[in-house]
Amino acid sequence: MKKLARLALATLSCVAALLPLQSNAQNGYPNKPIRVIVPFAAGSTTDIIARAIADKMGASLGQPLVVDNRGGASGTIGQAAVATAAPDGYTLMIHSSSHTVSPSTFAKLPFDTAGDFAGITPISSLSNVLVIAPSKNIKTLGELLATARAKPGSLNFASAGQGSATHLNAEKFKMAANIQATNIPFKGSAEAVTEVIAGRVDYYFSPVAPVIGQIKSGQLLALAVGSPRRSSALPDVPTTTEAGVPGSEFNFWIGMMAPAKTPRDIVNRLHDEVVKALASPDVKERFAKLGADAWTLKPEQFDAYIKNEITSNATLVKAAGLQPQ
Numbered sequence: 001m002k003k004l005a006r007l008a009l010a011t012l013s014c015v016a017a018l019l020p021l022q023s024n025a026q027n028g029y030p031n032k033p034i035r036v037i038v039p040f041a042a043g044s045t046t047d048i049i050a051r052a053i054a055d056k057m058g059a060s061l062g063q064p065l066v067v068d069n070r071g072g073a074s075g076t077i078g079q080a081a082v083a084t085a086a087p088d089g090y091t092l093m094i095h096s097s098s099h100t101v102s103p104s105t106f107a108k109l110p111f112d113t114a115g116d117f118a119g120i121t122p123i124s125s126l127s128n129v130l131v132i133a134p135s136k137n138i139k140t141l142g143e144l145l146a147t148a149r150a151k152p153g154s155l156n157f158a159s160a161g162q163g164s165a166t167h168l169n170a171e172k173f174k175m176a177a178n179i180q181a182t183n184i185p186f187k188g189s190a191e192a193v194t195e196v197i198a199g200r201v202d203y204y205f206s207p208v209a210p211v212i213g214q215i216k217s218g219q220l221l222a223l224a225v226g227s228p229r230r231s232s233a234l235p236d237v238p239t240t241t242e243a244g245v246p247g248s249e250f251n252f253w254i255g256m257m258a259p260a261k262t263p264r265d266i267v268n269r270l271h272d273e274v275v276k277a278l279a280s281p282d283v284k285e286r287f288a289k290l291g292a293d294a295w296t297l298k299p300e301q302f303d304a305y306i307k308n309e310i311t312s313n314a315t316l317v318k319a320a321g322l323q324p325q
Helices: 002-018 045-061 073-083 141-150 165-177 189-197 208-217 264-278 281-290 299-319
Strands: 034-038 065-069 091-096 117-126 128-132 155-159 181-185 203-207 221-225 252-259 292-294
Touching (some): 034 045, 034 073, 045 091, 045 117, 045 252, 045 281, 073 091, 073 117, 073 252, 091 117, 117 264, 117 299, 128 141, 128 189, 141 155, 155 165, 165 181, 165 203, 165 299, 189 203, 189 208, 203 208, 208 281, 252 264, 264 281, 264 299, 281 292
Parallel strands (some): 034 065, 034 091, 155 181, 155 203
Antiparallel strands (some): 117 252, 128 221
């Protein structure tokens, strides 16, 4: 009998060893708060979107998603913190398309942008809108291009920092339009908007949210949006492609990622929770005020998208003559 019992126990042990280990998701994930690192300061567009999604997901998952702002070094400090975190689903990152720019704008990074992260899904696509002061007497994108071509090099444009999404959007537009213009970098969007309104800088590809009020009040004119599609917040404003500059579209996005090797069922669970959160009326309302459109991809599609964008942004950075820091 003892021999039979030992044999049965050994058989059960072998069977158990062959069975796939239960993941955290099957084992009651999440059972503690989840940290969401945002590599920018509180109050930024990325932070606002992150908090809207985190609040809704926390209510659904039964555990809070705690936003941890880790700003600095163009987002790379926060990226490094996520890349080295345990891949257990309890450290996530909500970042912008700047994630795919850093490999080209930094000579050396303490992480592999393509290999050290697992894409969960994009959350939103946002438009940058090309704004100009009425005092410039330029009312259409065609008139701006005519001015730039009549006096090559006479125009300048604002950006929220070298290598930022606002900068790369403007550089892609400039190359597609075959015009010359000089980048004037500022510390952030607020300063850039102030200088454009004052007429000291000619134009700016601004995120929609910081300038929607000035557009409505007439302090700024919206000539076009740089995104592939029109902005839901400015439905009457054409894209730069529609306005006559094909190949100028720039997709500014915000998305959720986890450390590489995070269990696939956790990644899929988080993807589904983001999709669910985006469908809620209050999140839709908050996004509308930001000029943000919900946008999702399956995790494997997001991984492929990120890899492709790293390559395309490297080409853009090189063509723009930007030197890695």
